[in-house]
Amino acid sequence: MLRRASSRTLRASSSLFFRAGGTGGSFPTIPIVNTATTTNKTAVMMVRCMASGPPRNATEISDELLAKLGTLSTQALIDGLWVMGWPTSHIMGARPLTEGQPKTIGRAITIQFVPQRPDIMKDKPAGMDSPEYEAFELAGPKEVIVMNSVGPWESVGGDIKFLRLMQKKVAGLVTDGSVRDTAVLRGYGFPVFCHSTTPRQGPHVHQPWACNLVINCGGVTVRPGDAIIGDQDGAVVIPAAVAQEVYDIAHSREIIEDVVKTELEQNPGPPGRYYPFHSKMIKEDSPLGKLLTSKGITPTGGFMKGMHSAARGGQEKYFGNNYYRGGTNVRSSRNNTRNSNNAMFKRNMSSYARSQSDYDEVLKTILQHKACAVLRTLHEGKVELAMDAAVRGGFKLVEFTMTTPGWADAVANFAKRTDVMMGVGTVLSVDDAKKAMDAGSRFIVSPILIPSVVEWCKENTIVCMPGCQTPTELHYAYTLGAPIQKLFPGVAGGPAWVKAVSSALPHLRINPTSGTDLDTCQDYLRNGASSVGFVAPAFDQEKIKNSDWDGIAATAKALTDAVKAA
Incomplete structure (x- = not known):
């Protein structure tokens, strides 16, 4: 397969020929070239064109299947491959760069690195034709860049290179090497999985050599188009060829394990009573078989009756992270690990529960846009007009406070919009949080730290920002499960305090x-701040009183432009 740069050169050359073989395994005919003496750059490039198997599998992972895979934990997916007899797909050494970062869910776009040599540096396409930049341009919100490194401590890139990935809104970056400029990368908003961080440069050690070929990353084969799922336990590869089967088995296994865990919580006893969980080995008259039957899940002939077909939508209804079958609501708590100890959340049957993908989208949007317009006003009847002006000026994140008259109606109307993400602030109790979510809020904000509100949001997979004032409160909010900690009032500490x-x-x-x-x-x-909120500076009360919507929009533009330039 020819890369883009060499393809252009080949078309311009008449002195060389490239004859593609047939589909029965014939090799391309390539002239032998002495790269040490030739002056023909086309010939030098052609020696890189080798016969090989197809980089991609013929099976494509649909958006629907990709989303389903993303609802499962990496543990369940690994177990699914193990049940099938496939080798492990855990990318060794690829750890989350940031604790609590969003889950990564996407199709692989691969970049192959090779050890540096003078001729490698000379022959590799330069500038925009370099393999990593070709790969970046192929990426989008449903793709994950996967880069193999020649060593765990070698850098595969830093802030300037990966700025493009933020602009492309990629689903994530995975490498068995290291990255540079950690603080900046964390601010880009997309999840990063790497061995570690490093201040060292990479080009003197290795070079990107090819885009979208089969690579070895962390001891695992990765083909372009494979599914990459990453959470707090690491990153795994799901081969496109068997992605549906992996989902069916992993999904079934999570349901079985959740039923068993609930039973052991309610009736303590040794877990061995219900092993093995292998869906193909469950006997109907075994303790596990009887337990599942009591929950409306019937094992028949060694298989879970209807389990796999249900996973494809035949017999199962899916609401967020909740699965309903036979009148039983079974939710996998493993999909909702969020704190530093990676502890499981309590089982949650609440109608307020949001999906993991919704949580990840909200968090990613906040970290990407960084600026939130917070409206607190007593001018009833002008609430939506004021916020609309702020959005027109450039705000993509907005917050209505519960002290503002008519906030619920405004939230309900803004929830219908697709050009903005909206939350509710001044939430002081769990009941307040429920009212906010009923109105259509996507995230919850409080002026003070209320543990019960943070815990409720965590249990329901809802992004929350509790107000804190001291390092102790900020860290405590984090340990409770708040992915973002609001410093309120921000002026009390100042930028130097935030840096410290x-x-x-x-x-x-x-x-x-x-x-x-x-x-x-x-x-x-x-x-060091990950985002900021604007209250009075975004909404001058005199401008609201006088219906100066153009003035509010102009202020919003100035504020959002300043944030973008930071």
């Missing part, structure tokens, strides 16, 4: 709110 705290506690995502304005927002972001 974020340096000592780099796992925090600090969101200074109230006190951030056009003059200070860039300082906050450059000193």
